[in-house]
Every structure is written in structure tokens, then in C-alpha cells.
Amino acid sequence: MLRSTSACRSKAAYDVIVSGGGLVGAATMASLQQLRERTTASAASGGSALSRLMMVDVGKRPTYDPANLFHQLRTVSVTPVSSKILDNLGGWGRLTTKHSYYRIAVRHEQANSPLLPEADHTSSLFLRKWLGGKTSTEPLLEFTDLRKPVGFMCYNAELNAEMVNVVEEHAAGAKHDVLKFESKLENIVLPPKSEVDGPWGTATLRTGEAAAEGTFGLLLGCEGRGSPLRDVLHTASLQHDYAQTAFVCDVRLDKPLDGNVCCFQNFFRDGMIIALLPMSEDTANIVFSTTPQHAQRLMGASQAELVRELNQRLHDFAPADIPKIVEVPEGVVNGAPRRKQGSFPLRLNVATNPYAPRAILLGDAAHGIHPFAGQGLNLGIYDVCALTDVLEKAIRSGHDIGNTVTVGQVFAGEMLAHTTPMIVGMETIKQMIYGMPGLACAGMKAINQLPILSTLGKDAIFQVSSGVAFAARHPDCFLLD
Ligand SMILES: Cc1cc2nc3c(=O)[nH]c(=O)nc-3n(C[C@H](O)[C@H](O)[C@H](O)COP(=O)(O)OP(=O)(O)OC[C@H]3O[C@@H](n4cnc5c(N)ncnc54)[C@H](O)[C@@H]3O)c2cc1C
Numbered sequence: 317m318l319r320s321t322s323a324c325r326s327k328a329a330y331d332v333i334v335s336g337g338g339l340v341g342a343a344t345m346a347s348l349q350q351l352r353e354r355t356t357a358s359a360a361s362g363g364s365a366l367s368r369l370m371m372v373d374v375g376k377r378p379t380y381d382p383a384n385l386f387h388q389l390r391t392v393s394v395t396p397v398s399s400k401i402l403d404n405l406g407g408w409g410r411l412t413t414k415h416s417y418y419r420i421a422v423r424h425e426q427a428n429s430p431l432l433p434e435a436d437h438t439s440s441l442f443l444r445k446w447l448g449g450k451t452s453t454e455p456l457l458e459f460t461d462l463r464k465p466v467g468f469m470c471y472n473a474e475l476n477a478e479m480v481n482v483v484e485e486h487a488a489g490a491k492h493d494v495l496k497f498e499s500k501l502e503n504i505v506l507p508p509k510s511e512v513d514g515p516w517g518t519a520t521l522r523t524g525e526a527a528a529e530g531t532f533g534l535l536l537g538c539e540g541r542g543s544p545l546r547d548v549l550h551t552a553s554l555q556h557d558y559a560q561t562a563f564v565c566d567v568r569l570d571k572p573l574d575g576n577v578c579c580f581q582n583f584f585r586d587g588m589i590i591a592l593l594p595m596s597e598d599t600a601n602i603v604f605s606t607t608p609q610h611a612q613r614l615m616g617a618s619q620a621e622l623v624r625e626l627n628q629r630l631h632d633f634a635p636a637d638i639p640k641i642v643e644v645p646e647g648v649v650n651g652a653p654r655r656k657q658g659s660f661p662l663r664l665n666v667a668t669n670p671y672a673p674r675a676i677l678l679g680d681a682a683h684g685i686h687p688f689a690g691q692g693l694n695l696g697i698y699d700v701c702a703l704t705d706v707l708e709k710a711i712r713s714g715h716d717i718g719n720t721v722t723v724g725q726v727f728a729g730e731m732l733a734h735t736t737p738m739i740v741g742m743e744t745i746k747q748m749i750y751g752m753p754g755l756a757c758a759g760m761k762a763i764n765q766l767p768i769l770s771t772l773g774k775d776a777i778f779q780v781s782s783g784v785a786f787a788a789r790h791p792d793c794f795l796l797d
Pocket residue numbers: 335336337338339340341372373374375391392393394499500501538539540541542543544562564603660678679680681687689690691692693694695696
């Protein structure tokens with residue numbers, strides 16, 4: 317039988333602890349604060365299921381300073397549906413940078429590289445006829461919507477800092493909300509997996525030398541790819557080392573005439589992928605997924621070498637379309653000259669059972685994916701929205717929010733529904749582009765050009781990649797109003 321909140325013994329020290337205050341953790345905490353306001357106002361709810369909330373992050377409180385070279389290094393592409401959720405959470409309107417883009421253009425070395433010898437374009441007569449024997453500057457696949465943005469580019473640091481500001485403002489008006497930075501949970505104990513809810517979970521909150529033990533009704537792991545809660549859950553997972561590193565840098569462009577509103581992505585036969593993501597009228601962010609050794613060479617390359625290689629892999633494919641890179645900005649950090657660049661190892665890590673009694677994983681803690689489709693954070697924001705929807709229904713029905721049947725399992729089903737099509741689609745595209753480049757190019761061109769296939773194919777891709785398919789599954793969630 318399901319235990320209802322009212323049947324529970326003395327109250328836990330915290331109804332919910334959010335472990336991790338990154339982009340997903342801060343959004344989760346803000347959504348719980350709003351859900352509390354909604355459910356407390358409702359006479360039927362009892363109103364106390366979310367009265368004590370805590371967010372804990374091992375790092376420093378996030379801040380954003382546009383003058384700091386590295387606060388603008390990491391960027392995210394945010395879908396229209398994610399932007400709506402972030403807006404309802406109170407963070408979106410505060411951003412100074414949310415550069416809209418209206419077009420995505422995809423090319424492949426096989427069809428578009430001016431450096432590839434003609435003989436290497438394809439050995440198949442059929443593919444040569446369909447793709448054309450010569451190098452083309454035309455994109456293989458293109459998404460354009462001139463009426464409304466296809467997506468928005470933001471700075472991670474600004475979004476994170478603003479979401480924490482939102483959380484702090486809500487916390488100031490609440491009695492028991494606690495935010496702890498430079499702190500972490502240790503000695504986490506959850507009820508046995510055989511229980512549907514069971515006794516409160518326990519954990520020790522460590523801040524420097526100080527340690528305090530406490531109980532919780534639900535622990536939400538938003539700790540990113542290295543989530544320690546994931547280890548506590550002993551959950552099965554799909555793992556794959558891509559043997560790739562994302563080399564990331566900021567670039568200044570020869571100002572494009574269209575206002576710089578297009579994302580460009582070029583694929584290579586050896587599996588490398590480079591993206592130019594517009595950040596302002598004349599700047600862009602580069603995400604170059606390459607081998608770890610190559611990424612290291614790019615990190616150490618001179619300014620001229622780096623700009624030359626980036627232009628060879630982007631601008632030279634379509635000089636009239638892809639903007640020319642002029643420089644990778646440099647500055648002084650702690651007295652030393654530094655370039656606006658960094659590198660991030662890439663791994664697929666998807667938990668197939670992201671829950672246990674009194675614990676749930678969200679965001680990268682549950683599903684760390686390749687960044688080439690720009691979807692990692694978006695899937696995390698959809699997790700937040702789906703969990704909010706599930707929790708609201710559980711609270712209004714008087715169920716224990718740490719229950720695996722009414723919350724954990726239901727949420728896991730929702731998470732799988734929005735992550736699986738995206739992850740399977742991305743992995744298939746990635747494998748094809750690497751293993752069967754000629755066929756992949758032909759497929760992209762067919763989706764782009766063949767009348768019925770183009771309408772249906774592009775629509776299906778758009779439904780999933782823009783978040784529209786996700787939103788259709790959660791018509792009642794207040795974060796999508
Ligand atoms: C190069 C690159 C480009 C990307 N581009 C895009 C894009 O365009 N669009 C998109 O949607 N996604 C993109 N992503 C993915 C996106 O950045 C991640 O999906 C997103 O940041 C995940 O957010 P998160 O909050 O789950 O994890 P994180 O951002 O990793 O945050 C985790 C938080 O948990 C804290 N933490 C860690 N351990 C503990 C602990 N033990 N206790 C407490 N706190 C802890 C950390 O300090 C951090 O604050 C990209 C990723 C990369 C690498």
C-alpha cells in the first residue's frame with residue numbers, strides 16, 4: 317500500500333535536498349519553490365510537502381562578470397521550449413545575452429570540403445549522381461524559420477548565476493530554505509530498494525571542517541557527470557567513451573551582413589565535428605569535437621595557426637555563407653596572458669534506472685551526452701519540468717514525494733520518453749556520419765530536398781529537437797503555461 321505524507325512519522329529535517337546547484341540544480345530548486353507556492357495555496361494539498369528545501373553545491377556560488385574572459389567561454393543553445401520553462405522559472409528575462417538564431421546549416425567534408433580530392437568524394441556511382449561529382453558549398457541539411465527563432469545562445473555562467481539569484485530571492489521570503497555552497501553531502505543512506513518509500517534518507521552535510529547529520533524525504537542528484545549519488549544508487553547505465561574532447565573557444569568574426577543568426581556545423585570523415593554558434597552580431601562560440609591529442613595541439617597553437625585551422629574547417633567550406641574568423645580573443649587572467657579557450661572530455665553516460673526510494677537523478681547526472689546536437693542542458697530542463705509535473709500530482713493526491721511508485725517510476729518513464737528519441741537519434745546520426753559518410757550525406761540531402769520526405773523528415777526532427785514533442789506530453793505543467 318502507498319504511504320501518504322500524512323501517515324509519515326515526525327517530519328524530516330528537509331523535505332527535499334537538491335545536490336548540485338548548476339544549471340539543472342538551480343532550475344530544480346526554483347521549480348520546487350514555485351510548486352510549494354502553488355500547492356500551499358491549494359486547500360486540498362495540506363501544503364507542507366515542500367516546506368523545507370535545501371540546495372547544496374560543492375563549488376563556489378556562481379557569479380557572472382562579462383569582463384571575465386572565462387565567464388563567456390561556455391555557451392549553451394537553448395530550445396524555444398526550454399526558454400519558456402526558464403522564463404516561467406523567472407531566469408530567462410534576466411539574461412543580457414540570449415542571441416536568437418533562425419537557421420541551422422549542416423555540411424560534411426565528403427560533399428563540401430574544398431581540400432578533399434574529387435576522387436574521394438564517393439566511390440558509388442549512385443551517390444556521385446545524387447550528391448554531384450564536385451565539391452559543393454551548399455548545405456546538405458538546413459533548417460530555417462524566419463518568423464521565430466529556432467533557438468537561442470546563452471552563456472552558462474550568466475544563466476547559472478541568474479537562476480541562483482532567483483532561488484535566493486524566493487528563499488528570502490521562505491522560512492526554511494537553505495542554500496549551501498562549498499558544501500557537499502556525505503554518508504548518504506537511502507531506504508532499501510525493496511521499499512517503495514521507507515524511512516527518511518540520511519546524509520551528512522559537510523562544509524569545510526563542519527559536519528551535520530540530517531534526514532530528507534527526497535534527494536535530487538543534479539551533480540553533473542561525476543554525480544556521487546549515481547554511485548550510491550548503483551544504477552545500471554549505458555556508457556561509451558567517445559575518445560573525443562571538445563575544444564571550445566570564443567571567436568571574433570568578419571561581421572556577417574545577416575546579423576549573425578545562423579548556426580553552422582561541419583562533419584568530417586574521421587568523426588570530428590565542428591560547430592560555429594552565433595553569440596552576437598560579430599562573435600561566435602566554437603565547439604570542436606576532436607581527438608584529445610588534436611584538442612591539446614589546438615590549445616597550444618599560435619593565434620595565426622588556430623585561426624587558419626578553424627577557417628579551413630568552417631569558412632572555406634562555403635565562403636559566401638560561413639563567416640570568416642578574425643581572431644580568438646585573448647586577455648589577462650591573474651596577471652598572465654590567456655586565450656578564451658578550454659577543453660572538455662566527452663563521454664556518453666545514461667542511467668537506465670535514475671531513481672531509488674527517496675532519490676532521483678536529473679540532468680547530466682542521469683544522462684551525459686555528446687554536445688554536437690546542443691541538447692544536454694535542454695534534456696535536463698525537460699527533466700525539471702517533468703519532475704515538477706509528477707510531484708505536483710503526487711502532492712495533490714497526498715502521496716509521499718519520496719515514493720518510488722508514484723514519483724520515481726513515473727518520473728523515470730517521462731525522462732526516458734524525452735531522452736530516448738534524442739539519444740538514439742543522435743547516436744545513429746553520429747555512427748552513420750562516421751561509418752557511412754557517403755550514405756549519411758545522401759540521407760541529409762534527401763531530407764533537405766525531396767518534397768514529401770523533406771516536409772515529414774524535417775518536421776519530425778524539429779518536433780524532437782525544439783522540445784515541441786516534450787511539451788505535448790506535459791500539457792498541464794504550469795512551467796509550460
Ligand atoms: C562543450 C559542450 C557544449 C555544450 N553545449 C550545449 C548546448 O549547446 N546546449 C545544451 O543543451 N547543452 C549543451 N551542453 C551540455 C550542458 O552543458 C550540460 O548538459 C549541462 O551543463 C548539465 O547541467 P547540470 O546542472 O546537470 O550539470 P553541471 O552543469 O555539470 O552542474 C553540476 C553542478 O553540481 C555540482 N556538484 C558536483 N559534484 C557535487 C557534489 N558531490 N555535491 C554537490 N554539488 C556537486 C557542481 O559544482 C555543479 O555546480 C554542452 C556540453 C559541453 C561539454
